[in-house]
Amino acid sequence: MNKYFSTKLSIFVFTAPALLLFTVFCVYPLLPEIWMSLHDHDGFRNLGFVGLDNYREVLSTPSFWTAHKNTYLIVGISLLLGLPLSMMLSLFMDVQTPRLRRFFKTAAMFPAILSVTVVAQIWLAFYEPNWGLFNRILQSIGLSDWTHSWLTEKRTVMPSIGLSFLWQYIGLNAILFYTGIKTIPKDYYEAALLDGASFAQVCLKITIPLLQNVIKYVLILSTLGSMAFYSHVRVMTAGGPGDTSRTVIYQMYYTAFDTSQFGKGTAIAVIFIIQCLVISFIIQRFVARGKLEF
Amino acid sequence: MVPAVTPGKDGWGVKLFMLQQMIQVGDPQAMADLVSNKTNFDNPSVQEGAARIETMVKAGVFPDGIANLDYGPAMEMFTSKKAAMLMMFTWELPNLAKDETVDFFPFPAASDKYDPTKNVQFWGSPLNGYAVSGKTKHPDEAVKLAEFLAMADALYFETTGAPIALQTGNPPADKSPLMQKFVDWYNPIPNKIASMALNSLDARTSAEMSTEGANLLTGEYAAADFNKAMNKLWSENTWFKN
Numbered sequence: 428m429n430k431y432f433s434t435k436l437s438i439f440v441f442t443a444p445a446l447l448l449f450t451v452f453c454v455y456p457l458l459p460e461i462w463m464s465l466h467d468h469d470g471f472r473n474l475g476f477v478g479l480d481n482y483r484e485v486l487s488t489p490s491f492w493t494a495h496k497n498t499y500l501i502v503g504i505s506l507l508l509g510l511p512l513s514m515m516l517s518l519f520m521d522v523q524t525p526r527l528r529r530f531f532k533t534a535a536m537f538p539a540i541l542s543v544t545v546v547a548q549i550w551l552a553f554y555e556p557n558w559g560l561f562n563r564i565l566q567s568i569g570l571s572d573w574t575h576s577w578l579t580e581k582r583t584v585m586p587s588i589g590l591s592f593l594w595q596y597i598g599l600n601a602i603l604f605y606t607g608i609k610t611i612p613k614d615y616y617e618a619a620l621l622d623g624a625s626f627a628q629v630c631l632k633i634t635i636p637l638l639q640n641v642i643k644y645v646l647i648l649s650t651l652g653s654m655a656f657y658s659h660v661r662v663m664t665a666g667g668p669g670d671t672s673r674t675v676i677y678q679m680y681y682t683a684f685d686t687s688q689f690g691k692g693t694a695i696a697v698i699f700i701i702q703c704l705v706i707s708f709i710i711q712r713f714v715a716r717g718k719l720e721f
Numbered sequence: 722m723v724p725a726v727t728p729g730k731d732g733w734g735v736k737l738f739m740l741q742q743m744i745q746v747g748d749p750q751a752m753a754d755l756v757s758n759k760t761n762f763d764n765p766s767v768q769e770g771a772a773r774i775e776t777m778v779k780a781g782v783f784p785d786g787i788a789n790l791d792y793g794p795a796m797e798m799f800t801s802k803k804a805a806m807l808m809m810f811t812w813e814l815p816n817l818a819k820d821e822t823v824d825f826f827p828f829p830a831a832s833d834k835y836d837p838t839k840n841v842q843f844w845g846s847p848l849n850g851y852a853v854s855g856k857t858k859h860p861d862e863a864v865k866l867a868e869f870l871a872m873a874d875a876l877y878f879e880t881t882g883a884p885i886a887l888q889t890g891n892p893p894a895d896k897s898p899l900m901q902k903f904v905d906w907y908n909p910i911p912n913k914i915a916s917m918a919l920n921s922l923d924a925r926t927s928a929e930m931s932t933e934g935a936n937l938l939t940g941e942y943a944a945a946d947f948n949k950a951m952n953k954l955w956s957e958n959t960w961f962k963n
Binding site for chain 1: 732789803
């Protein structure tokens with residue numbers, strides 16, 4: 428049986444449907460997209476070949492760079508805050524009693540299964556400056572000076588939206604880490620306990636190193652997911668006020684569909700795809716390359 | 722309770738009616754000229770429109786976070802008495818007329834050039850949505866389709882009590898006192914200035930005006946910056962070139 432399933436032909440046969448779908452829905456659409464990015468296109472008519480003019484104009488638009496700054500801020504929040512918190516949550520779940528563990532797993536997954544619109548509306552209510560939860564709490568504990576119009580001030584709008592994004596997906600990453608933790612042989616932990624290792628030492632010397640493949644997977648998912656950050660922005664602020672909270676995907680959508688400049692919109696899309704490929708390559712190349720052995 | 726509320730998210734209110742209103746309460750002729758591209762945002766009377774919005778925002782006329790206040794929450798603030806006044810299209814009057822304490826008044830004049838009994842911003846009835854291309858190969862069929870859709874719309878809006886500009890054959894519904902007051906005020910007004918949002922903006926200018934309008938509602942964006950940005954956009958507006 429293994430002789431038949433391990434041949435290159437059988438591998439090809441079993442992966443062909445997925446490859447076909449990927450090619451048709453992901454790779455093939457790139458071709459007309461690149462073509463459109465080289466033309467002045469309003470979504471209905473091709474108004475002529477413009478070469479790299481769309482790219483030049485897009486790169487010279489201040490909103491484009493604002494969108495990039497916001498996108499990478501979200502990536503930073505997701506990686507520097509989200510991943511460590513997810514890891515800590517997964518480690519916390521691992522040491523609980525079975526009953527509490529079930530509760531935390533359910534609680535962790537719950538935000539991730541809600542629709543983005545629901546989550547965004549919940550957080551919109553939290554951030555409402557006149558009667559929202561956060562400002563009311565601050566006022567009730569005598570910190571009225573700390574209240575803000577969270578979603579209309581430049582300093583607070585992106586971190587506020589980022590927090591809603593973090594809340595929705597931190598549990599999902601924690602579940603992924605937790606699943607990885609459960610695959611680590613118990614022998615290592617028993618040996619470490621016998622040697623008198625503390626909880627922190629066990630985490631740093633055993634758990635995290637043996638989770639490197641899971642970490643790499645979650646890193647790629649989180650990075651690319653953050654790069655594609657759009658829905659929360661759409662519902663919570665519509666990219667506003669002005670263009671303050673736009674992300675790259677939002678800017679792409681706005682340019683193509685709101686201003687009917689599909690050529691420039693697809694140029695932003697092509698630039699975005701290149702960035703994602705570069706980042707994925709860097710993570711694949713430099714993160715968790717070696718096989719760990721104890 | 723705040724003095725007034727309006728939907729501000731994505732610059733909706735500013736683009737669709739507020740900027741025009743704030744310009745024409747100072748100089749209705751300047752507004753009419755802007756709609757027909759006979760002037761631009763270098764015109765001092767046009768510039769005063771954005772300045773009035775900036776003044777209102779900074780004076781606290783609107784609630785905090787107005788730049789991110791969506792349509793539904795804005796209506797809710799008014800109907801739940803958290804805002805004393807609502808700046809809105811008259812399409813909400815049939816709904817709001819159910820509350821007998823609600824009344825309306827046209828925005829006061831900002832100069833002697835404007836008389837609210839002689840000038841009004843005109844959007845039209847809810848039946849402005851259908852047009853037939855002059856280049857269609859099947860004009861008769863296209864007209865029939867547009868007429869069918871317009872009638873279907875009119876019959877629907879009749880059931881809501883909204884004013885419509887199409888004779889459906891049904892007897893007109895009894896109007897509430899507020900609706901009758903509105904019709905009595907609106908119909909005789911001689912100078913109905915068409916909406917800039919519907920009649921003067923290409924897709925890009927329209928989208929960018931929303932962006933700039935939302936900025937204006939934050940209170941952190943000067944009217945001078947708004948007018949400068951709008952003037953550049955206006956010079957690139959392709960609406961009048963088609």
